[in-house]
Amino acid sequence: MARMGLLAVAFAVAAAGCPGDRGEGDAERTPERRLAEAERALLVGRGGLALGALGEAEGPGFDLMRVRAYLQMKRWGDAAELAAKARGAEAKAMACELASAREDVDAERRCRAAIAELPEDVRLKLALAATLDRMHRPAEAEEILRAVVTESGDAAARDALIRHLERFGWVREAVAEAEAWLRAEPDRDGLTGRLVHLLERKVRGDLLEKRGEDALAAARRVLELAPDRTQMRYFLADALELTGDSAGAAEQRAKAKAAGATPPPDPGAVPTVPH
Numbered sequence: 001m002a003r004m005g006l007l008a009v010a011f012a013v014a015a016a017g018c019p020g021d022r023g024e025g026d027a028e029r030t031p032e033r034r035l036a037e038a039e040r041a042l043l044v045g046r047g048g049l050a051l052g053a054l055g056e057a058e059g060p061g062f063d064l065m066r067v068r069a070y071l072q073m074k075r076w077g078d079a080a081e082l083a084a085k086a087r088g089a090e091a092k093a094m095a096c097e098l099a100s101a102r103e104d105v106d107a108e109r110r111c112r113a114a115i116a117e118l119p120e121d122v123r124l125k126l127a128l129a130a131t132l133d134r135m136h137r138p139a140e141a142e143e144i145l146r147a148v149v150t151e152s153g154d155a156a157a158r159d160a161l162i163r164h165l166e167r168f169g170w171v172r173e174a175v176a177e178a179e180a181w182l183r184a185e186p187d188r189d190g191l192t193g194r195l196v197h198l199l200e201r202k203v204r205g206d207l208l209e210k211r212g213e214d215a216l217a218a219a220r221r222v223l224e225l226a227p228d229r230t231q232m233r234y235f236l237a238d239a240l241e242l243t244g245d246s247a248g249a250a251e252q253r254a255k256a257k258a259a260g261a262t263p264p265p266d267p268g269a270v271p272t273v274p275h
Contacts, residue, residue, distance in 0.1 A: 031059050038065045043156055044189075047072035067094045068123065071101040089117040093124055100127035107131040122154045129160060138168055149177075153184060162194075171202045175218070196226045203235050212242030230259035 029037075037053035042065075050069040054062055063082050070079035079101075083094035096114035099107035111128035118124060125148050132141040145164055148157040158181045165174035178195040185191065199222045206215035219236035222229055233256035240249040256263070 031057060031062070035061055035065055038069065039156075042068055042072060043159065045072065061090075064090050064093055068097060071097060076102060089114070092117050093121060096124050097127045100131045103131075103134060108135070122148055122152060122157055126156060126160045129164070133164060133167070138164070155181075155185070155188070162198075166198070171198060171205055174198050175202050192225055196222055196229065199225075200229075200232070203232070203239070207235065207238055207242070210242060212239050215239035216243060230256055230261035231264065233259070233261060234263050 034053050034055065034057055038050040041047070041050035041053060047069040050072075051066065054065055054069075063086060067079045067082050070076075070082070076098075079094070079098055083091065083098050086094050092110070092114040096107070096111040098104075099110045104110075108128065108131050111124060111131060114124045115121070115128065125144050129141040129144045132138070132144070142161070142164060145157060145161040148154060149161055158177065162174050162177050162181075165171070165177065175195070175198045178191070178198055181188070182191050182195055199218045203215050203218045203222065206212075206218060216236070216239040219232055219239050222232045223236065226232075233252045237249040237252040237256070240246075240252060253263075
């Protein structure tokens with residue numbers, strides 16, 4: 001399996017849309033376009049849509065992408081069946097991702113072997129990082145994730161890094177990564193809302209730790225990004241109290257009340273995040 005065949009999606013993703021978004025005929029979609037559409041679907045957790053984008057097409061990288069879709073859908077048997085038929089570098093890539101997804105004991109070994117064959121394949125590195133996290137080796141996982149983000153700016157890597165930081169409670173760092181991603185891709189769907197949620201968590205933590213200035217900056221950023229989060233004004237008021245601005249705190253509480261926001265039940269509460 002040629003390396004460029006497996007990696008073609010990495011270069012086509014940025015320019016391609018989601019499956020069916022332009023209504024072109026099935027025959028008009030090139031292999032690179034199909035792979036890019038499938039990759040985008042996987043990034044938003046839609047394995048079935050990824051399979052639909054691939055259709056019945058064959059060629060370099062298609063079975064590997066199908067395995068990735070099956071794994072996301074937890075269709076272990078289908079993924080294992082395809083992996084058993086693969087050969088060469090693609091077989092090692094499938095073995096890595098299958099072992100990581102199933103949390104097999106040999107996942108690290110398999111992923112390192114696959115990366116040696118395909119050192120530019122981002123998803124293999126993400127699979128290795130996920131395995132290291134489960135093995136309670138977060139520092140090694142973070143090093144891998146940060147390197148991939150720095151080298152490629154890949155969206156799946158950015159997503160994995162933020163999730164990793166959240167998982168271990170490093171909210172300040174997660175906010176910084178989400179802010180960097182938003183600067184790089186200001187129009188990415190759902191990213192602003194994700195940053196707002198992280199900032200809301202940060203406000204609570206800063207208030208609990210009596211970090212008034214930090215809480216103040218985070219609360220103001222929430223209201224800048226999402227002015228409708230009127231309950232955040234109560235948290236902003238608490239931050240202002242911590243920094244000695246009682247008049248400003250009273251003003252924010254009055255604004256929150258006028259907007260119909262419900263006061264949080266205690267200082268450690270988090271504003272409700274819509275689903």
